[in-house]
Amino acid sequence: MSKHGVAGGDTTALLVRFCELKQKAFMRTGKPFPIIVIQEAGLEGFWIHRVLQSEGIESHVVDPASIATSRRRRRAKTDRIDGETLVRALLAYKRGEPRVCAMVRAPTSEVEDIRGHVSCSFLALVLKKELEDRIANIGKAAADGDAAARSGSWPDILADLDSLTETEVEQDGKRFLLRSAPRPAVSLALRAAGVALPPTVRQLAGA
Numbered sequence: 001m002s003k004h005g006v007a008g009g010d011t012t013a014l015l016v017r018f019c020e021l022k023q024k025a026f027m028r029t030g031k032p033f034p035i036i037v038i039q040e041a042g043l044e045g046f047w048i049h050r051v052l053q054s055e056g057i058e059s060h061v062v063d064p065a066s067i068a069t070s071r072r073r074r075r076a077k078t079d080r081i082d083g084e085t086l087v088r089a090l091l092a093y094k095r096g097e098p099r100v101c102a103m104v105r106a107p108t109s110e111v112e113d114i115r116g117h118v119s120c121s122f123l124a125l126v127l128k129k130e131l132e133d134r135i136a137n138i139g140k141a142a143a144d145g146d147a148a149a150r151s152g153s154w155p156d157i158l159a160d161l162d163s164l165t166e167t168e169v170e171q172d173g174k175r176f177l178l179r180s181a182p183r184p185a186v187s188l189a190l191r192a193a194g195v196a197l198p199p200t201v202r203q204l205a206g207a
Contacts, residue, residue, distance in 0.1 A: 003083070011051050018057065038090040040064040040082075046106040062089060066102035134192035153185070160186030168204070175204040 025033045037059045052059040092100040160183040167178045
């Protein structure tokens with residue numbers, strides 16, 4: 001099995017490579033051969049599958065868990081082994097062998113967008129809960145008795161974020177950026193998230 005690298009997302013280079021392979025096969029045999037593609041279903045979505053289909057290329061998306069592999073191959077997982085396994089699965093599938101693998105039915109782009117929004121919304125809720133727990137823990141450990149810092153409610157945090165301002169000033173021919181100090185609630189949230197604001201005064205580059 002030969003390997004050829006294409007930069008991620010460069011569908012033009014991929015299609016050009018397919019054309020070169022078809023021409024090479026035709027020059028050797030005098031017969032035209034179709035391009036048939038197989039790929040594992042993954043987190044990247046099905047956009048490559050749709051691009052290939054729009055170009056008239058037969059494309060298959062396989063459930064990687066449905067391909068039987070030996071324990072030794074599972075331990076020694078490389079691009080070459082994975083590629084050879086996919087090619088063998090595709091050949092067996094095209095021969096009509098039953099239960100060799102399970103092809104995935106690609107959803108429409110609209111359905112995939114909905115799934116993406118749902119996943120992102122769920123992740124946002126999980127992250128929000130994690131941040132709330134961290135804020136609560138830091139607030140409990142606060143020794144200054146500041147009620148605003150202990151509360152860290154989302155309205156307070158959002159209001160404090162909106163109150164942050166930056167002002168550009170010039171002195172002695174140099175330009176500086178002055179940032180307002182964060183209020184207690186947003187300071188607590190930033191500490192919980194492990195995010196540090198830039199200095200309140202910093203000189204602009206090239207000034």
